[in-house]
Amino acid sequence: MESTSGNVSCVCKLKKLSDKKTLGYYKRRRARLGPLMIGACVVSKHSPCPERSSLYPNTHTHTLTAAMSHLSNSSVRDHMKWAGLLGCEAVLSSMALMQAGSMPSHKKMGSHLGQGQRENNHSHNHNQDTHSQHGHMVLPSGVSCPPLLIRKDGDFHSSRLLDEKDMQASQNVQPKKKNRKSGLPTKMREKPQVEIPDVNDDNSLSSQVQKNFICEHCYSAFRSSYHLKRHILTHTGEKPFGCDMCDMRFIQRYHLERHKRVHSGEKPYQCDRCQQNFSRTDRLLRHRRLCAVGIPKEENQPCCEGQPYSQDPSQHSASWSPLQTNNSRLAV
DNA sequence: CTGGGGAGGGGGCCC
DNA sequence: CGGGCCCCCTCCCCA
Numbered sequence: 520m521e522s523t524s525g526n527v528s529c530v531c532k533l534k535k536l537s538d539k540k541t542l543g544y545y546k547r548r549r550a551r552l553g554p555l556m557i558g559a560c561v562v563s564k565h566s567p568c569p570e571r572s573s574l575y576p577n578t579h580t581h582t583l584t585a586a587m588s589h590l591s592n593s594s595v596r597d598h599m600k601w602a603g604l605l606g607c608e609a610v611l612s613s614m615a616l617m618q619a620g621s622m623p624s625h626k627k628m629g630s631h632l633g634q635g636q637r638e639n640n641h642s643h644n645h646n647q648d649t650h651s652q653h654g655h656m657v658l659p660s661g662v663s664c665p666p667l668l669i670r671k672d673g674d675f676h677s678s679r680l681l682d683e684k685d686m687q688a689s690q691n692v693q694p695k696k697k698n699r700k701s702g703l704p705t706k707m708r709e710k711p712q713v714e715i716p717d718v719n720d721d722n723s724l725s726s727q728v729q730k731n732f733i734c735e736h737c738y739s740a741f742r743s744s745y746h747l748k749r750h751i752l753t754h755t756g757e758k759p760f761g762c763d764m765c766d767m768r769f770i771q772r773y774h775l776e777r778h779k780r781v782h783s784g785e786k787p788y789q790c791d792r793c794q795q796n797f798s799r800t801d802r803l804l805r806h807r808r809l810c811a812v813g814i815p816k817e818e819n820q821p822c823c824e825g826q827p828y829s830q831d832p833s834q835h836s837a838s839w840s841p842l843q844t845n846n847s848r849l850a851v
Numbered sequence: 852c853t854g855g856g857g858a859g860g861g862g863g864c865c866c
Numbered sequence: 867c868g869g870g871c872c873c874c875c876t877c878c879c880c881a
Contacts, residue, residue, distance in 0.1 A: 753858070770857075781855075799855095800876080804877095854880100859875100859877085860874100863871100
């Protein structure tokens, strides 16, 4: 794979945007949505950029800066535009760093974190030192690169390049995503978990939980400090919950409990259609969807009289109920 | 297709 | 009453 910027030594394996509105979601979706090219480095969960550990261990942002450092101002903006059109994760990270550039470092979450975390932050801050104020990212070459406009939470619009007027407007408007990080500590003063009205593309209103807790490593947003803390473990590598039957360790207790069923062989969830047992709820759900494809199992006491499960799952919740009775949410 | 781990979302409880 | 925490669910990726 080649980089569009030519001088870049490695290549970014990036994916398309989804309709979800957080950077974290973009990250999660990275692997699902076909590879897209941005002049940058390898950004992959399983094949990280070799520069990552030495330069900016916790960010991919260097990808774009490295890619664009040799470009003229206009070229940089063209690349930003193009990258934004592609929904490049590195661009998103760059935007996040631009926003974080105005975040007082002493107020950031590093104060809550362990030593290793703070060590990571050191190089992180080094990166941020290269950013100018007012949302412009100063590239290593000294070129000031304008940010993309974020019109609402995580929903950035980059179908056109911002001219100077737009830049002024965007700075005055202070988009939500920027507000979250500008000058405020990770734990925001705003009331979290407040449902705020949002306007969909079809002008219909929807509610959206505010996510005021921002990971300073990847700038994913979370609704609570607990979720943020839990997420940070994915960066630190800490896995507090260990299996006493093997040496597996997990970030979440639920993962451990789920894993223990591997040892016990417990399969408390059963499909009433085919009597197949599963150890996990999601396995049963997936099985249910497969059943819904249209596999007739008349011999297995059909619960739906030929109706696929997926047509109206709420009507079938009892027909394939788990053996555990406390899983009301399983009845989707 | 199955089974495993990773991760985030959301409801609810407790302090 | 708000925040922290827990549990559970669901989806994803991967072998």
